[in-house]
Amino acid sequence: MRAADGSEMAETPLLLPLGEGAMLVRFGATLSEAANIAALRFTKRLEERPIAGVVEVVPNLVSVLLRYEPERIGFQRLAGEVGLLLTARIENADHAGREQKVPVAFGGDDGPDLGEVAERLSLSVEAFIAAHNASRLRVLATGFAPGFVYCGFHPEKLHLPRRKDVRPRVPAGSVLFAAGQTAIAATDIPTGWHVIGRTDLRNFDPAREPPTLLEAGDEIVFEAGA
Amino acid sequence: MSTRLVIRRAGPLTTIQDRGRFGMLRHGISASGPMDSGAFAAAAQILGEAGPAGIEFTSAGLELDMVAGECRIGLAGGLFVATLNGRQLGWPAAAELREGDLLAVGPGRAGNFGYLRFDKTIAVPAVLGSRATNLRAGIGGLEGRALKAGDGIDLVPTGETDPGMSRTASGDGPVRIIWGLHAEVFAPDLRARFLSEEFRVTARMDRMGVWLGDPGGVFKGAGGLSLVSDAVVPGDIQIVGEGTPVVLMRDHQPTGGYPRIATIIGPDLDRFAQMRPGTHVRFESVSLAHAQTLSALRSA
Numbered sequence: 198m199r200a201a202d203g204s205e206m207a208e209t210p211l212l213l214p215l216g217e218g219a220m221l222v223r224f225g226a227t228l229s230e231a232a233n234i235a236a237l238r239f240t241k242r243l244e245e246r247p248i249a250g251v252v253e254v255v256p257n258l259v260s261v262l263l264r265y266e267p268e269r270i271g272f273q274r275l276a277g278e279v280g281l282l283l284t285a286r287i288e289n290a291d292h293a294g295r296e297q298k299v300p301v302a303f304g305g306d307d308g309p310d311l312g313e314v315a316e317r318l319s320l321s322v323e324a325f326i327a328a329h330n331a332s333r334l335r336v337l338a339t340g341f342a343p344g345f346v347y348c349g350f351h352p353e354k355l356h357l358p359r360r361k362d363v364r365p366r367v368p369a370g371s372v373l374f375a376a377g378q379t380a381i382a383a384t385d386i387p388t389g390w391h392v393i394g395r396t397d398l399r400n401f402d403p404a405r406e407p408p409t410l411l412e413a414g415d416e417i418v419f420e421a422g423a
Numbered sequence: 424m425s426t427r428l429v430i431r432r433a434g435p436l437t438t439i440q441d442r443g444r445f446g447m448l449r450h451g452i453s454a455s456g457p458m459d460s461g462a463f464a465a466a467a468q469i470l471g472e473a474g475p476a477g478i479e480f481t482s483a484g485l486e487l488d489m490v491a492g493e494c495r496i497g498l499a500g501g502l503f504v505a506t507l508n509g510r511q512l513g514w515p516a517a518a519e520l521r522e523g524d525l526l527a528v529g530p531g532r533a534g535n536f537g538y539l540r541f542d543k544t545i546a547v548p549a550v551l552g553s554r555a556t557n558l559r560a561g562i563g564g565l566e567g568r569a570l571k572a573g574d575g576i577d578l579v580p581t582g583e584t585d586p587g588m589s590r591t592a593s594g595d596g597p598v599r600i601i602w603g604l605h606a607e608v609f610a611p612d613l614r615a616r617f618l619s620e621e622f623r624v625t626a627r628m629d630r631m632g633v634w635l636g637d638p639g640g641v642f643k644g645a646g647g648l649s650l651v652s653d654a655v656v657p658g659d660i661q662i663v664g665e666g667t668p669v670v671l672m673r674d675h676q677p678t679g680g681y682p683r684i685a686t687i688i689g690p691d692l693d694r695f696a697q698m699r700p701g702t703h704v705r706f707e708s709v710s711l712a713h714a715q716t717l718s719a720l721r722s723a
Contacts, residue, residue: 213604216656216686217714221604228651255448255654257678262448262654267715340652340678343451343560347652383451384560401450403550403562409450 210235210260210283212276217267220275223260228376230350232259233337237414245287248278256413258338258347294335294414299381299396301372301419307395310360314374314391317357326421328355329393334379334417344383344401344409348417351377363389370395372419379419383409426492426543426578430570431525434483436629437571439545439564440538441476442585443673444553448654451677455555455563458536458630458673458696461721462500466538467587469517470497474581476547476554477540478570482699484528485539487576489520494578495542496520497587501534501697534697535628543578558630559674597707598695600685601714603659605650608682616641617684618706622668626700630674633695634667635660635704642666652680658687658695672696688714690721 213221222239225232240256243263250270255262265275303326304311315325332355334348359375365387367373373380373390380390383401400411411417430437440463443456457463457479467473478485484503498505499515505528507518520526528537547554547565556564565574606614616639623636637643646666655661659671661681670687671679685706687695698704709717 214601214711215604215654216658217601217688217711217718219654219656221654223653226651253446253448257652257654259651260653264445264448268719271715272711338652338678339449339451341451341676343562345451403560406551407450408447408452408551412449 210239210279212279214272215262218264220263220265220272220279221260222263222279225259228258228337233349236261236338239283240413242282242285242287246282246285248275248282250275256338257340294412294416296416296418297411298418298420299372299398300422301394301396303372303394303421308372308393310374310391311393314357314393318355325355329374329379330419330421332379334419336411336413336415336417337378338413339409339411342382342384342386343403344399344411345380345386346383346400346411347378347380349378351379353377357391359389360391361389363387364392367392368395369399369401370397372396379417381411426494427490428487428520428576428578429490430572430574430576431486431488432572433485433570433574434481436558436569437478437480437485438556438558438569438630439476439547439554439576440479440556441554444551444555444557444563447551448677452551452557452560452562453655453657453673453675453677455553455557455630455673457538459500459534459538459693461588461693462534462536462697463538463540464585464588465515466497466499466540467585468497469499469515470495470540470542470587471517472584472586473497473540473542474544474578475583475585476545477538478545478576480528480537480539482530482535484530485537486525486527489522489524489526490575491522492578493519493521496526497540498528498537500537501531503531503534503537504529533699535699536696541578542581544581544583546577546579557674559676594694597705598691599688599709599714599717600658600660600706601688601709601711603683603685604653605682606684608648608650609645609684613641613645614684618708620705622704622706624698624700624702624704628672628700630672632672632675633670635670637666637668642668646681648682650680650682652678655679655683656686658689658692659683660685660687670695688717690714690717 443454561567620639
C-alpha cells in the first residue's frame with residue numbers, strides 16, 4: 198500500500214480486536230524492519246491526528262494498540278478512521294527520532310556472556326564490541342517490562358539466537374543481545390538473552406513524568422566504557 | 424485529626440488498589456487495578472462515596488487495628504466473614520471504625536478477592552497518576568509492595584471521591600470469550616474442543632495470571648510456539664510451555680510472545696478472578712458486538 202505522501206507502507210495492516218476495548222493494528226505477523234517502521238509511522242500519524250474515543254495508543258514491535266471506548270466509537274467506525282489515517286497526506290508526520298548515546302561497560306561480571314557471544318560469531322571480543330557499536334540501531338519498541346527497549350537491527354552476520362536457559366534475574370541496566378537486536382533492561386528482570394554488558398542509563402524512573410527517556414524511533418549509539 | 428490503622432494480619436498479595444494506572448503501556452507498565460473491578464465499585468457504593476483507593480485482600484483475609492481517628496468503611500467482593508470487635512457484620516457491609524476497633528475479615532465461602540474502602544483517601548503518593556500497586560513493576564501502593572503485618576496506613580480527607588457503581592453480576596454460565604490475537608494458529612478442531620471441554624482453575628494464581636488445568640488435554644503438545652512479542656490485555660488466554668493455558672490478569676506483562684487463543688470479556692473477567700482453585704470452567708465464544716453490549720449494560 199502506498200500512502201498519499203508517496204511513502205511506502207509495509208502492507209495493509211490487519212485490524213484485530215483485542216478484547217472488547219482495544220484494536221490491534223498489526224503490520225506483520227513476524228518481526229521485520231518494514232513492519233516495525235510502519236507501526237512507528239502509524240503511531241506518529243495518530244499523535245498528529247488523534248481519533249476521538251481512542252484513549253491510549255501503544256506502539257509495539259510490529260503493531261499499534263489502540264484502546265478505545267466502545268460507547269464512543271465502535272470497532273467498525275474505528276476501522277474506518279484507521280483506514281483513512283493510513284492513507285492521509287500528513288506533512289512532517291515522519292520526523293526522525295532523537296539520537297541517544299548509551300555508554301556500556303562490556304564484559305566482566307556485568308556481561309558474563311560477552312566471550313561466548315564473540316566466539317560463536319567467530320570474532321575477537323574487541324572485534325565484536327566494535328561491530329556491535331558500529332550498527333545503526335533504533336528503538337524498535339518498549340515492552341516486556343517497564344522501560345525495557347528493543348533496539349535493532351544488527352546486520353545478519355551478528356545474529357545469534359537466545360540462550361537455552363533463562364536467567365531468573367539480571368540487574369537493571371543490563372545490556373542484552375539476541376535475535377539481531379540489543380535490548381536494555383531498565384529494571385531487574387528474568388531473561389533468556391545473552392548478557393553482554395551494563396549501562397548506567399536507567400530508562401525507567403517512576404518519579405519522572407514521563408517515566409522513560411527512550412521511545413520507539415530514537416536512534417541509539419552504543420559506546421564502550423561506562 | 425489524623426486517622427491511622429495498622430495491619431495486624433494480611434494474607435499474601437494484599438495490596439492497595441485504585442481503578443488503575445491507565446495510559447502507561449507505552450512505558451511498559453500495565454494498568455493494575457482491582458482483580459474484581461465490580462466488587463471494588465460495590466464496596467464504594469455500599470459506603471455511598473469512597474476515596475479513590477482501597478485495600479484488596481485475598482482469601483486468607485485481613486485484620487487491622489484502628490489506632491487513631493475514625494472513618495467509615497465499605498466491604499464487598501466474594502463472600503467473606505467480617506467481624507468488628509468480634510461482632511459479625513453482614514456481607515457486603517458498611518461500618519464505622521473508631522479508635523481502638525479491631526476489624527477482622529476471615530476466609531469465607533466464596534471468592535479470592537475482597538475490598539475494603541474508606542470515606543477517606545489512603546495517604547500514599549500517587550505514582551504516575553495512580554495509587555494502584557503494580558507488584559511486577561514494584562510501584563504504587565505502599566512502597567510498591569504487598570501489605571504485611573505491622574504496616575501503618577494513614578487516611579486523609581479526600582478531595583476526589585468515587586461514588587461506586589452497582590454492576591449486574593455476570594451469572595454462573597460459561598465464561599465468555601472473544602477469539603484472540605493468535606486464534607488462527609490453533610487448528611479448528613482444537614478451537615472447537617477449547618469450547619466443549621472443561622478446564623480447572625488451579626492454585627497457581629496471582630495478580631499477574633491464573634494457570635488453568637486442562638484435564639481434557641486440549642492444548643497437549645500445542646505449546647512451544649514463539650511469536651513476535653505483541654500487546655497484551657487483561658483476560659488474554661495464552662498457551663505456555665508444553666501446552667498450559669494461562670489467563671493474564673491485571674498485573675500482566677505489557678507484551679508477550681506466547682500464542683493467545685482468546686480473551687475473556689471484561690464483564691466476565693471479574694467473575695473469573697473470583698473462581699477458587701478447583702473450580703470447573705467452560706468457555707463460550709461471543710461476538711465482539713455482543714461483548715460490547717454486555718459491557719455497556721453492565722456499567723449502565
